[in-house]
Amino acid sequence: MTENAAKRSADVLLSDGTTVHVRQIEPGDAPAIVETHARFSERTRYLRYFSPYPRIPERDLQRFVTVDHRDREAFVVEVGGRIAAIGRYDRLGPDAGDAEVAFVVEDAYQGRGIGPLLMEHLAAAARDAGITRFVAEVLPANATMLRVFSDFGYEVERKYADGVVHLAFPIAPTESSLEVQWRREHRTEARSIARLLAPRGVAVYGASSSGHGVGAAVLGHLRDGGFAGPVVPVHPSAPRVGGLAAVSRASDAGVPLDLGIVTVPPEKIDEVVDDAARAGLHALVVVSAGFAEADKAGAAAQAELIRRAHAGGMRVVGPNCLGIANTDPAVRLNATLAPRLPAPGRIGFFSQSGALGVALLAEADRRGLGLSTFVSAGNRADVSGNDLLQYWRDDPGTDVILLYLESFGNPRKFARLARGIGRSKPIVAVASPVRPPGSTERGLDPASVGALFARSGVVRVDTVGELFDVGALLATQPLPGGRNVAIVGNSPALTTLAGAACVANGLVVADGYPRDVGPVAGAHEFGDRLAEASADPGVDALAVVLAPPLPGQLRADDNDFAATIAGVALTGDKPVVVTSLVDRVPPGIPAYPSVEEAARALGRVAHYAQWRRQPPGTVPPLSGVDLEAARRATTHDDREGLLAAYGIRLVPDALVDSAPEAVEAAHRLGLPVALKAAGLSLRHRIDLGAVRLDLRAEEAVRVAYRELAESFGPQVLVQPMVPAGVPCVVEMMEDPAFGPVVGFGLAGVATELLGDRAWRPAPLSDRAAAALVDEPRAAPLLRGYRGAEPVDRAALVDLLLRVGRLADEQPRVRSLSLHPVLARPDGLSVLHATMTFGDSGTRPDTGPRHI
Numbered sequence: 001m002t003e004n005a006a007k008r009s010a011d012v013l014l015s016d017g018t019t020v021h022v023r024q025i026e027p028g029d030a031p032a033i034v035e036t037h038a039r040f041s042e043r044t045r046y047l048r049y050f051s052p053y054p055r056i057p058e059r060d061l062q063r064f065v066t067v068d069h070r071d072r073e074a075f076v077v078e079v080g081g082r083i084a085a086i087g088r089y090d091r092l093g094p095d096a097g098d099a100e101v102a103f104v105v106e107d108a109y110q111g112r113g114i115g116p117l118l119m120e121h122l123a124a125a126a127r128d129a130g131i132t133r134f135v136a137e138v139l140p141a142n143a144t145m146l147r148v149f150s151d152f153g154y155e156v157e158r159k160y161a162d163g164v165v166h167l168a169f170p171i172a173p174t175e176s177s178l179e180v181q182w183r184r185e186h187r188t189e190a191r192s193i194a195r196l197l198a199p200r201g202v203a204v205y206g207a208s209s210s211g212h213g214v215g216a217a218v219l220g221h222l223r224d225g226g227f228a229g230p231v232v233p234v235h236p237s238a239p240r241v242g243g244l245a246a247v248s249r250a251s252d253a254g255v256p257l258d259l260g261i262v263t264v265p266p267e268k269i270d271e272v273v274d275d276a277a278r279a280g281l282h283a284l285v286v287v288s289a290g291f292a293e294a295d296k297a298g299a300a301a302q303a304e305l306i307r308r309a310h311a312g313g314m315r316v317v318g319p320n321c322l323g324i325a326n327t328d329p330a331v332r333l334n335a336t337l338a339p340r341l342p343a344p345g346r347i348g349f350f351s352q353s354g355a356l357g358v359a360l361l362a363e364a365d366r367r368g369l370g371l372s373t374f375v376s377a378g379n380r381a382d383v384s385g386n387d388l389l390q391y392w393r394d395d396p397g398t399d400v401i402l403l404y405l406e407s408f409g410n411p412r413k414f415a416r417l418a419r420g421i422g423r424s425k426p427i428v429a430v431a432s433p434v435r436p437p438g439s440t441e442r443g444l445d446p447a448s449v450g451a452l453f454a455r456s457g458v459v460r461v462d463t464v465g466e467l468f469d470v471g472a473l474l475a476t477q478p479l480p481g482g483r484n485v486a487i488v489g490n491s492p493a494l495t496t497l498a499g500a501a502c503v504a505n506g507l508v509v510a511d512g513y514p515r516d517v518g519p520v521a522g523a524h525e526f527g528d529r530l531a532e533a534s535a536d537p538g539v540d541a542l543a544v545v546l547a548p549p550l551p552g553q554l555r556a557d558d559n560d561f562a563a564t565i566a567g568v569a570l571t572g573d574k575p576v577v578v579t580s581l582v583d584r585v586p587p588g589i590p591a592y593p594s595v596e597e598a599a600r601a602l603g604r605v606a607h608y609a610q611w612r613r614q615p616p617g618t619v620p621p622l623s624g625v626d627l628e629a630a631r632r633a634t635t636h637d638d639r640e641g642l643l644a645a646y647g648i649r650l651v652p653d654a655l656v657d658s659a660p661e662a663v664e665a666a667h668r669l670g671l672p673v674a675l676k677a678a679g680l681s682l683r684h685r686i687d688l689g690a691v692r693l694d695l696r697a698e699e700a701v702r703v704a705y706r707e708l709a710e711s712f713g714p715q716v717l718v719q720p721m722v723p724a725g726v727p728c729v730v731e732m733m734e735d736p737a738f739g740p741v742v743g744f745g746l747a748g749v750a751t752e753l754l755g756d757r758a759w760r761p762a763p764l765s766d767r768a769a770a771a772l773v774d775e776p777r778a779a780p781l782l783r784g785y786r787g788a789e790p791v792d793r794a795a796l797v798d799l800l801l802r803v804g805r806l807a808d809e810q811p812r813v814r815s816l817s818l819h820p821v822l823a824r825p826d827g828l829s830v831l832h833a834t835m836t837f838g839d840s841g842t843r844p845d846t847g848p849r850h851i
């Protein structure tokens with residue numbers, strides 16, 4: 001084969017008798033030059049690389065030719081103009097099923113150390129293509145390739161009976177590669193939502209000829225909102241409804257209709273869906289109530305509605321929703337119960353609640369906030385917030401996304417989408433803990449939601465008011481380049497308050513500020529101070545604080561003030577927030593009634609801007625992870641073994657039930673030792689004084705054992721003393737909706753009481769792990785508080801990454817708590833761990849166990 005490969009062109013005979021025709025490539029050859037046998041399809045993806053590695057001269061073209069793995073075709077890898085490996089897809093074993101790319105390495109050729117380089121290229125190719133799981137199977141005879149694979153970090157997952165070895169390659173997915181993959185999968189869905197929000201024509205089912213009722217109202221709103229296309233009422237008998245010519249079947253309309261608005265009672269819904277499908281509609285917005293939110297029968301009707309709609313090729317918004325709106329001047333669609341089409345703007349707004357939706361639209365209107373599109377999803381039986389995220393991601397008319405959420409249908413999908421979108425378009429969300437009526441979904445656990453949002457860069461707000469406060473700032477102002485705020489005002493009291501509010505919201509008052517122009521300064525002088533602040537390189541954002549005029553007193557130049565502020569806010573490249581003069585500043589400048597609200601909105605936006613500036617994290621490969629050992633450990637519920645398989649070592653201990661045993665264990669483990677009463681939780685142990693520390697001699701061990709046994713029973717743990725450190729807690733729990741999340745905090749009653757834990761979904765990226773260490777409010781203790789030496793942060797990050805990987809890969813582990821972990825300048829010690837196992841569908845083991 002090596003001889004063949006050296007020729008310019010070769011027929012390569014695979015071991016099952018089929019032939020692959022390969023022509024050797026030259027630098028600069030077009031990708032298509034690799035000829036292969038007929039089974040390569042049009043869909044062949046050519047991944048072509050010039051070596052980024054100095055060891056390979058640029059002229060040695062790297063090439064990896066593959067096909068969509070579902071086609072199960074052959075692949076050829078060429079490195080440096082030589083064939084490096086040839087493989088097949090159609091011989092894969094059963095474990096390859098969920099791999100993005102999977103292949104059998106049949107023949108591999110080594111020379112000039114290309115094995116590992118080849119693997120790097122495969123990994124790079126996979127990463128660029130958004131591939132996250134890579135599986136290889138190596139035929140038993142190919143020992144060389146097997147060694148290359150394992151040298152490069154492939155891990156043997158399984159050996160089949162015929163000797164084929166199954167390996168998995170730990171590709172470190174970058175967040176951008178996840179995004180690539182996601183885009184590929186979901187482009188089609190976004191297209192169908194685009195059609196829903198910009199239909200060519202709309203049919204209205206259920207508008208009463210009497211002119212009264214919900215349907216007639218929606219018909220009126222559509223008609224009066226100035227919808228650009230035809231609006232056609234569909235009615236069983238009336239020739240005209242709401243002043244428009246009606247038809248009895250949508251297919252009789254004679255104009256293209258894409259969307260149906262439905263307000264017929266639930267018992268009539270099936271005939272409507274069938275009629276809409278026959279007329280070729282693409283989507284339905286079902287406003288009618290009486291479905292899953294009502295009762296069991298309603299839930300069944302809802303399921304049938306979705307089944308029929310999908311069978312007819314239609315997506316469904318609702319049921320039990322307020323409707324949808326699109327302010328694009330070329331569309332002007334107001335298919336909602338709200339009488340007014342929102343003002344046009346660049347905010348996409350999703351509301352899960354219909355009831356709140358009308359109020360939300362009215363509030364947006366009052367604040368002069370322009371929307372691009374609005375969707376109320378009601379029971380969210382089909383179209384979800386995730387669908388809308390995909391749509392807004394690709395919609396050039398939307399810059400900012402506001403979400404009012406009550407639950408997550410698919411939190412993991414939300415997280416992946418949000419993470420990608422948040423890099424270019426901010427997402428602001430208020431997650432109400434209310435469980436939607438009729439929903440079987442869990443309510444929102446604040447820790448999990450916090451973890452999910454933090455990871456995805458979602459700006460989390462607590463109230464609907466804040467949703468708009470932050471939305472207005474993001475939609476109208478540039479992002480701040482940092483946290484330094486220049487406060488300029490005309491009242492020392494207010495500027496001081498503003499300073500405190502900024503600090504309370506994670507902002508920094510810029511050097512030389514707050515600046516008070518005094519109560520008599522005119523707009524001109526004020527404008528000069530603002531211009532100075534705007535030009536100051538030490539300033540990232542401006543907060544304008546004007547004392548409001550006294551009641552009944554209108555300062556002569558308030559309008560001038562407003563115009564001055566507007567001048568800075570609309571022309572500068574730094575965000576400006578204004579407090580007071582709220583009614584006077586023109587729309588487009590975020591104005592707040594109080595300094596606290598202004599500072600809070602700015603603080604959230606600064607935090608988001610910082611998230612966006614950081615490079616996306618990667619899930620780094622970890623040394624010393626032994627998946628085979630992990631598999632053995634989980635089969636036997638061996639908790640300690642499982643931790644060890646992920647490179648997490650506990651300080652050893654021994655359970656003893658007599659004084660001589662205690663002494664023997666102390667010698668074995670090494671004096672000095674600590675003795676702890678077994679069978680008590682950690683907290684109880686400390687509270688009850690059931691711990692004896694720093695026992696340096698046999699006699700001390702004996703005495704301590706007797707004391708503990710007398711008070712707490714004969715079972716006692718012996719553990720070698722480890723040097724003191726900052727006690728921390730690393731936790732992992734399986735959230736039924738969100739999947740595994742990893743938590744970090746400092747140990748101790750104070751932080752436990754305050755719930756001072758940071759959470760992130762597993763697996764952790766390097767960035768997420770670092771953020772976990774820095775995020776608890778007590779984290780300064782780790783960084784060398786009051787002259788102490790900082791602890792080994794890298795060791796903590798490494799431990800978190802390991803827990804994150806374990807959490808991600810071991811679904812049987814329901815919870816894990818490493819408590820305490822002593823963090824020191826020279827490393828860390830895990831003193832104690834509890835872990836619960838559970839299989840899906842069963843309850844987790846009861847009670848934590850010491851391992």
Ligand SMILES: CC(=O)SCCNC(=O)CCNC(=O)[C@H](O)C(C)(C)COP(=O)(O)OP(=O)(O)OC[C@H]1O[C@@H](n2cnc3c(N)ncnc32)[C@H](O)[C@@H]1OP(=O)(O)O
Pocket residue numbers: 205206207208209210213214215234235236238263264265266268271272287288289290320321322337353354355
């Ligand atoms: C959570 C939130 O607040 S968001 C909003 C959520 N949604 C709601 O709150 C809506 C609540 N209201 C409802 O659900 C109501 O039951 C509705 C809107 C579904 C029905 O309202 P009703 O006025 O009782 O419906 P009604 O049976 O009179 O039918 C309305 C019209 O549809 C017509 N109709 C009946 N079947 C069909 C059909 N297959 N195709 C077209 N039209 C039909 C009827 O003939 C009637 O017109 P008519 O008065 O000229 O004869």
